[in-house]
Amino acid sequence: MKALAVLGLSLLCVSLASPVPALAVELDQSPYAHDAKIDLLAARTIALRQHAGTITAQELEKESGGSGLRYSFDILTRHGAFEVGVDAISGSVLENGPLTDTAA
Structure with missing residues (x-):
C-alpha cells in the first residue's frame, strides 16, 4: 500500500512538472x-x-455522437483506468467509463 502511494505521488509530481504535457504535441x-x-487544456x-x-x-x-469531433482521454487513477470523451465543439462529456482493453 505504501509503495502504491509513493508511485501515485511520483506520477503526480511528474505530471505537474511540465505545464504543457508532451502529449499535447x-x-x-x-x-x-x-x-x-x-x-x-480546457478539454483536459x-x-x-x-x-x-x-x-x-x-x-x-x-x-x-455529439458534434462528431471529440477529444478522447485515458486516465489512470488509484481506482483504475477510465476513458473520458469530451466534445471538441461544446465541451460536453460524451463518454465516461472504465477503460477496456480492445487489443484482445
Missing part, C-alpha cells in the same frame, strides 16, 4: 485541430474533473 498535428472550438480539465488522475493517452478524433 500529438494533438497539435491532428488534421482536426483547426476544427475544435474547445482547446486541449473537463476530463480530469470526471476522474482525478494522470492522463496516459489522448487523441482528437472524428466519432459519432
Whole structure:
C-alpha cells in the first residue's frame, strides 16, 4: 500500500512538472485541430474533473455522437483506468467509463 502511494505521488509530481504535457504535441498535428472550438487544456480539465488522475493517452478524433469531433482521454487513477470523451465543439462529456482493453 505504501509503495502504491509513493508511485501515485511520483506520477503526480511528474505530471505537474511540465505545464504543457508532451502529449499535447500529438494533438497539435491532428488534421482536426483547426476544427475544435474547445482547446486541449480546457478539454483536459473537463476530463480530469470526471476522474482525478494522470492522463496516459489522448487523441482528437472524428466519432459519432455529439458534434462528431471529440477529444478522447485515458486516465489512470488509484481506482483504475477510465476513458473520458469530451466534445471538441461544446465541451460536453460524451463518454465516461472504465477503460477496456480492445487489443484482445
